[in-house]
Every structure is written in C-alpha cells, then in structure tokens.
Amino acid sequence: MTGPLNWFAQVVSIAVFNLRTMPQRVGSSATAMFGIAGVVAVMVGVLSIAQGILQTMQQSAAPENVVVLRSGSNSEMMSILLGDDVRYIAEAPGVARDENGALASPELYVIIDLPKKDSGTDANVPLRGVTRQAPAVHRDFRIVEGRMFEWGLNEVVVGVGARREFKGLELGSAIEVKGEQWPVVGVFEANGGVAEAEIWVDAAVLQPAYQRGNSFQAVYARLVSRDAFQEFKDALTSDPRLNVKPLRETDYYAEQSDTLYRLITTLGTLIAVIMGFGAVFGALNTMYTAVAARAREIATLRALGFHSGPVVISVLLESLLLALAGGVIGATLAWAVFDGFSASTLNWSSFSQLTFAFDVSVPLLIQGVVFALLIGFFGGLFPAVRAARQPIATALREQ
Amino acid sequence: MKYLYLVWSNLKRKKLRTILTILSILVAFLLFGLLGAIRQSFSQGVDVAGADRLIVRHKVTIAQLLPAAYEARIEQIEGVEEAVSQTWFGGVYQKPSNFFAQIPTEPAKFLEMYPEYLLDDAQREAWLKTRTGAIAGRAIADRFGWNVGDRIPINATIWTREDGSATWQFDLVGIYDGAQKGTDTTQFLFHYDYFDEGRRFGKGMVGWYVVRIADPDRAAEISAAIDAEFANSPAETKSEPEGAFLQAFANQIGDVGFIMMSIVAAVFFTILLVAGNTMAYAVRERTSELAVLKAIGFTDGGVLGLVLAESFILTLIGGAAGLGLAWTVVSAGDPTNGLLPMFYIPQRDLVTGIVLIGVMAFVAGILPALQARRLRVADALRR
Numbered sequence: 001m002t003g004p005l006n007w008f009a010q011v012v013s014i015a016v017f018n019l020r021t022m023p024q025r026v027g028s029s030a031t032a033m034f035g036i037a038g039v040v041a042v043m044v045g046v047l048s049i050a051q052g053i054l055q056t057m058q059q060s061a062a063p064e065n066v067v068v069l070r071s072g073s074n075s076e077m078m079s080i081l082l083g084d085d086v087r088y089i090a091e092a093p094g095v096a097r098d099e100n101g102a103l104a105s106p107e108l109y110v111i112i113d114l115p116k117k118d119s120g121t122d123a124n125v126p127l128r129g130v131t132r133q134a135p136a137v138h139r140d141f142r143i144v145e146g147r148m149f150e151w152g153l154n155e156v157v158v159g160v161g162a163r164r165e166f167k168g169l170e171l172g173s174a175i176e177v178k179g180e181q182w183p184v185v186g187v188f189e190a191n192g193g194v195a196e197a198e199i200w201v202d203a204a205v206l207q208p209a210y211q212r213g214n215s216f217q218a219v220y221a222r223l224v225s226r227d228a229f230q231e232f233k234d235a236l237t238s239d240p241r242l243n244v245k246p247l248r249e250t251d252y253y254a255e256q257s258d259t260l261y262r263l264i265t266t267l268g269t270l271i272a273v274i275m276g277f278g279a280v281f282g283a284l285n286t287m288y289t290a291v292a293a294r295a296r297e298i299a300t301l302r303a304l305g306f307h308s309g310p311v312v313i314s315v316l317l318e319s320l321l322l323a324l325a326g327g328v329i330g331a332t333l334a335w336a337v338f339d340g341f342s343a344s345t346l347n348w349s350s351f352s353q354l355t356f357a358f359d360v361s362v363p364l365l366i367q368g369v370v371f372a373l374l375i376g377f378f379g380g381l382f383p384a385v386r387a388a389r390q391p392i393a394t395a396l397r398e399q
Numbered sequence: 400m401k402y403l404y405l406v407w408s409n410l411k412r413k414k415l416r417t418i419l420t421i422l423s424i425l426v427a428f429l430l431f432g433l434l435g436a437i438r439q440s441f442s443q444g445v446d447v448a449g450a451d452r453l454i455v456r457h458k459v460t461i462a463q464l465l466p467a468a469y470e471a472r473i474e475q476i477e478g479v480e481e482a483v484s485q486t487w488f489g490g491v492y493q494k495p496s497n498f499f500a501q502i503p504t505e506p507a508k509f510l511e512m513y514p515e516y517l518l519d520d521a522q523r524e525a526w527l528k529t530r531t532g533a534i535a536g537r538a539i540a541d542r543f544g545w546n547v548g549d550r551i552p553i554n555a556t557i558w559t560r561e562d563g564s565a566t567w568q569f570d571l572v573g574i575y576d577g578a579q580k581g582t583d584t585t586q587f588l589f590h591y592d593y594f595d596e597g598r599r600f601g602k603g604m605v606g607w608y609v610v611r612i613a614d615p616d617r618a619a620e621i622s623a624a625i626d627a628e629f630a631n632s633p634a635e636t637k638s639e640p641e642g643a644f645l646q647a648f649a650n651q652i653g654d655v656g657f658i659m660m661s662i663v664a665a666v667f668f669t670i671l672l673v674a675g676n677t678m679a680y681a682v683r684e685r686t687s688e689l690a691v692l693k694a695i696g697f698t699d700g701g702v703l704g705l706v707l708a709e710s711f712i713l714t715l716i717g718g719a720a721g722l723g724l725a726w727t728v729v730s731a732g733d734p735t736n737g738l739l740p741m742f743y744i745p746q747r748d749l750v751t752g753i754v755l756i757g758v759m760a761f762v763a764g765i766l767p768a769l770q771a772r773r774l775r776v777a778d779a780l781r782r
Binding site: 031032046072077112118177255267270284285288345346351 | 416419554565647651652658665669677680
C-alpha cells in the first residue's frame with residue numbers, strides 16, 4: 001500500500017509514539033506549555049482592557065441618537081451652546097417627538113473632584129446637568145436603587161460605576177458642590193455605558209451653581225430614524241444662526257475612545273510580541289531536547305522505511321499540541337481572572353473618569369490561542385527539520 | 400577564576416541550547432526595561448517634581464478657572480517667593496489625534512520657576528520680546544518637525560478668538576531641552592498676554608498657579624495659608640505640593656504600576672521555568688562527568704560553585720544584553736508616536752534589573768547545583 005494513505009498512517013503512528021513518550025519529558029514539556037500559557041494570559045489580559053473601554057463606548061451609543069457640539073469642539077467638556085442654539089436644535093427636522101415634545105436633551109457637563117476608592121487621591125468625576133427629556137433620549141438610563149431626583153431640587157443620582165469607584169456616593173450621603181450639600185437619592189445603570197461613571201442632576205440646579213446662565217454644553221437628541229441624520233445635519237450646518245457640529249453618537253463615542261484604545265492596544269501588542277519571542281525560544285529548547293532524546297528512535301523508524309515528511313509533521317504536531325494546551329490554559333486563566341474586572345481611568349478627550357470592565361471577548365480568546373499555535377509552530381519547525389535531516393547512520397550510532 | 404575555562408566549555412557543549420536560553424533571558428530583561436520606561440511615562444514626572452513648588456487650583460476641580468488677580472495676593476503670603484499662572488489651552492495641531500499640552504503663561508516668571516527648562520539666551524530674549532512667540536519642548540518639536548522660525552497654527556477647541564475663529568498663530572522662537580531626563584519636553588508654551596487679549600470669553604481667568612516657596616519643609620503650612628486667603632470667596636482654592644498633585648493625577652489613570660509589575664512577574668516566572676529547566680537538564684546530562692570531577696578531588700562545594708557559575712554566566716550575558724537592548728530601543732523613542740511623554744528607563748529600574756540578574760541566576764541554578772553537590776561518586780559512576 002503506497003500513496004497518501006500510507007503517508008498518513010506513518011504520521012499517525014509516529015505522532016502516537018511521540019505522545020506516548022511525552023510523560024518521560026514531563027518537566028521540559030510543562031515548561032514550554034506554561035511559558036506559552038503565561039504569554040497568552042498576559043496578551044489577552046492587556047488587550048481586554050482596551051476591549052473593555054471600546055465596549056463601554058459602544059454601549060453608550062444608540063444608532064439613531066446624535067450629539068450636537070459647538071463646532072471646533074472635540075468633546076462636550078470643551079463645548080458651549082446658548083439657550084437659543086438649544087431651541088433651534090430641538091426644532092430641527094428629523095428630531096423624534098413624544099407627548100412631552102422633542103426628544104432633545106440639552107445638557108451641562110462639569111467635573112468635580114472626588115477621591116478614588118483604591119488610591120484615596122482626587123479624580124475628575126463627571127457631573128452632568130440634564131433636562132426632563134434626558135431619560136427618554138438616553139433610553140438605557142434606568143434607576144436601580146433609590147429614586148430619580150426631584151426636578152428643581154439639588155438632589156443627585158449616581159451611576160453604578162461611579163458609586164463603585166469613588167468615595168462618598170452611597171445612597172443617603174451627599175456631595176459638596178459650591179459649599180452646598182447635594183444628597184444622593186438614587187443609583188442608575190446605563191447598560192454598561194459611559195454614563196455609569198457620571199453623577200446626574202437637574203441642569204436648572206447646576207446652571208446657577210456654576211454661573212452658566214442659560215447655557216449648555218451639548219444637546220443629545222433622538223432622531224426619528226437612523227437615516228434622518230443627513231437631513232438633520234444639513235439643516236443645522238446650513239442654519240446661519242448656528243455654529244455647531246452634529247455627530248452620530250456612534251461616531252462621537254468611537255472618537256472619544258480612539259486615543260486610549262490605540263495606546264493600550266499598541267503597548268499590549270508590543271509586550272505580547274516580545275514575550276512571544278521568549279516563548280518561542282523556550283519551545284525551541286524543549287523540542288530540540290525532545291528530538292535529541294529520541295534521535296535513535298527516529299533514526300530506527302527511518303531505517304525501517306518511514307519517510308522524513310511524517311517525521312517532520314509528527315514533531316510539529318507535538319509542539320502544536322503543547323502550544324494549544326498552553327494557549328487554552330492561558331486564555332482560560334485570563335478569562336477567569338480578568339473578565340468583568342472593573343476599573344476606572346482618565347479619558348483624555350473628556351478630561352474625566354471613565355469606568356469600565358475588562359472584557360475578555362471570544363475573538364480575543366481565539367486571538368490568544370492562535371498566537372499560542374504560532375509560537376508552537378515556530379518552536380517546533382526547526383527541531384522537526386533537524387530530526388528529519390539527521391543522517392541515519394550517525395543517529396543510530398549516537399549514545 | 401581558573402575554572403572559568405571549564406565552565407565556559409560546558410556552556411559551549413550544546414551551543415544551540417545555551418544560545419536559546421540566553422535569548423529567552425534576554426527577552427525577559429528587555430521587557431523589564433521597556434515596562435520600566437512605560438511605567439515611568441505614566442507616572443507623569445512625579446520623580447522630578449520640585450519640592451519647593453506648590454500647585455494652587457480651584458477647590459472643586461482643576462477644570463474650573465481662577466481669577467488672574469490671585470497671583471499678586473498669593474505672592475504677598477509669607478514664605479511665598481513667586482507665583483506664575485498657567486492655563487490648559489487644549490488645542491490641536493493639524494488633526495485631533497495630535498495631542499500635546501499647550502500652555503499660556505508668563506515667560507520670564509515661568510523660566511525662573513522651572514530652571515530645568517533649558518533655553519539658550521538668544522532664544523530666551525526672543526521669547527520675552529515676541530508677543531506671539533512660543534517655545535516648544537525638544538520631543539514635541541522633533542515629533543512635528545518644527546524648527547525655530549516656523550509659524551505654527553493651533554486650532555483651539557476651547558478658546559475661540561474674539562473674531563470667532565478658532566485658529567491661533569504662533570511664532571516658534573525657541574526649543575527647550577530638559578535638564579533632567581524626566582523633564583517634560585512635550586509642552587508648547589506661549590504668552591498669557593497674547594492669549595488673554597485674543598480670547599473671546601474667560602478674560603482675566605487662569606487655570607492654576609505654580610508657587611515657589613522658600614522652605615520646602617513649610618509646604619503644608621503655606622498651602623493652608625493660601626487656601627485660607629481665598630476661603631469663602633467665589634473661587635476657593637486647593638493647594639498642594641507639586642509631587643502630590645502629579646501623583647494624584649497619575650493615580651487618575653489607574654494603577655499602571657501594578658499592571659506593569661504583574662506582567663513583569665509573569666514574564667520572570669516563565670523565563671525562570673525555562674532557564675531552571677535548562678540548567679537542571681544540563682546537570683542531569685553530565686552526572687557522570689561531575690562524578691569524575693569529584694573523584695579527582697573536586698570538593699562538594701567546588702562542584703556546586705561550578706554549576707552556579709554556569710547559571711550566573713548565562714543569566715549575566717542574557718540579562719545584560721536584554722537591558723542594553725531595552726536601553727537602545729527606549730533611546731530611539733516612544734513606540735506609540737508621541738502618546739507617552741518622558742520615555743526613558745529610570746536609574747532605579749536599571750539597578751533593580753542588575754539585582755534581578757543575580758537573583759534569577761541564583762534561583763535558576765541553586766537546585767541543580769545542590770543536586771550536583773549531593774551527588775555520590777560511587778552511585779553516579781555506576782549509572
């Protein structure tokens with residue numbers, strides 16, 4: 001019997017033989033495996049930070065929602081809109097309406113210092129002044145504890161992320177704004193979005209406290225449909241009374257996280273690649289040792305008529321198998337330790353804190369395992385070729 | 400020393416294995432160096448903060464402005480030598496992702512406040528004289544390819560001009576260097592007067608003050624005195640030493656130090672496994688030779704020393720090359736193209752690295768070395 005079937009049978013028999021002898025090399029095999037596991041765990045762990053931030057931003061955006069800023073501003077922190085601007089924007093074509101009027105929410109955005117729970121030092125926590133249509137525009141907004149603040153009173157509700165990360169935001173406590181105590185009366189969720197790091201208050205209460213008169217910083221609005229954006233945008237940008245920049249929420253939030261995402265992904269990839277080289281060296285060492293230890297067996301097989309192709313493949317298979325095991329261990333470890341781990345950081349674009357959860361997503365896990373297999377492939381290739389190339393006579397004579 | 404040749408020959412026996420082990424150790428120390436630089440960069444220059452400088456900002460948040468008139472009042476407070484205002488301009492150059500600090504300030508006082516910003520005399524004179532003049536740090540000038548004499552347009556995202564336009568023109572009259580490695584050379588500094596006159600709103604308001612005090616030991620007391628001066632006014636202040644301010648700011652980004660240390664620990668643990676395993680293998684392979692050495696008169700301690708020396712040489716070559724490579728890479732500049740200011744390996748980390756080389760060599764070598772020492776000649780030769 002010749003041909004591919006025979007060839008395949010040879011691969012299987014050598015591979016099985018190799019795997020059976022693996023327990024003899026348990027120390028060095030485990031070293032290579034855990035080495036690869038470490039690389040994958042670090043890579044998946046670091047990239048899950050970037051993924052978590054991206055996820056938070058994407059959760060914040062509703063497809064039919066828009067943000068309107070003063071033109072030239074890159075975030076609401078830097079924007080300013082006057083009372084008249086706000087009215088023109090709400091009246092623009094394409095804005096959805098309900099029984100209370102246009103689904104447009106002019107908002108104020110300021111930051112206050114609150115101590116972070118983990119370090120005890122001050123952090124920039126966003127304080128958002130909202131108007132009555134805000135819960136209808138931000139459809140994910142949901143009170144989960146306590147109650148909504150009373151309009152016109154100096155009460156606040158806090159996001160779950162803000163309560164988790166910063167001191168003094170428990171129900172029943174109060175935040176100090178301009179020498180006044182504003183009680184915390186409720187806790188809200190926003191489907192994991194950016195708003196969960198924020199504190200919300202009635203804009204009409206915030207405006208005088210910050211001497212803002214009747215000005216706002218951004219208008220959030222819900223459009224009748226996703227396709228209404230062009231019409232809405234054209235109406236605003238061609239209106240001579242206005243100097244504003246309308247953006248889809250999806251684009252706005254993507255831009256907000258761009259710098260941070262890029263920074264973490266670049267660094268994470270750099271670290272993973274360098275660690276990957278280290279793991280390749282470790283795997284090479286293991287496989288060279290494995291091949292050297294079996295030099296005589298391999299030579300015997302070849303003397304019996306086995307081809308060199310199956311020898312190469314079988315050594316590669318062993319290396320890939322080790323790498324796969326390492327990759328799966330590393331990915332599982334990263335998932336168990338990091339997934340859902342909550343943290344906060346400073347988002348430079350808004351100059352304020354962003355709370356998020358590490359997100360070990362399925363694509364990241366796959367990416368980790370593929371990376372492990374790559375390490376296994378390069379770690380096995382050269383030893384495999386060496387095994388197949390060794391002159392039979394020399395190898396048989398070797399001790 | 401006379402056994403060095405013996406150790407060296409042992410390392411040369413399996414050249415490939417030795418090289419691979421050295422390379423994996425190299426990777427560990429390369430990462431150690433790079434992560435040290437990254438962590439340093441995230442620490443926002445806490446290390447080089449002046450002990451005699453305080454930061455005075457709005458009590459609610461630094462994003463709230465303070466009246467420019469506070470400057471004179473701060474300077475009257477006993478123990479204060481000088482106060483200079485700064486403001487966050489927050490503009491962009493060409494495109495929004497070109498992020499760096501632009502700060503309007505009072506040039507003469509600023510240069511006096513920050514002696515670590517080195518500017519040659521001609522450029523200093525030019526900056527003081529030119530109303531639209533600006534100076535840029537070496538790092539940022541290199542990043543955008545700016546030269547002295549260039550006209551640089553910055554688009555404001557906050558401070559629109561009186562005529563409603565957003566573009567401010569600056570004449571680059573100087574490029575400063577840092578006296579220390581940790582000095583931030585990514586800033587772009589220009590005249591407060593030019594800024595205040597040109598802006599549409601917020602006139603007479605500044606972002607924060609940097610205050611120099613005569614005696615750093617009195618920092619707490621003077622901070623309290625400054626805050627008391629403005630208590631119960633519409634703009635209350637919060638004063639703290641520059642180091643504490645920068646530390647709090649670095650903490651806002653998150654515990655980067657902890658994340659970096661976790662990665663380093665994972666890397667070292669992995670490499671230790673690899674190196675330790677290799678050493679153990681090398682000793683097992685040579686059992687009979689070690690027995691012969693003992694038979695011809697080597698003491699137990701001598702054999703232990705030989706194995707440990709091998710481990711030290713391996714780790715030293717790998718570790719030194721790794722740290723050296725990290726140094727070279729870091730000197731070549733920041734890999735994220737400008738997102739990390741102050742990218743360098745602090746001396747502290749280099750020293751730690753050298754200590755770690757010793758620790759790692761010992762930990763990887765000690766078990767095989769003990770094994771070699773315990774070896775009984777008769778048993779080993781019979782195997």
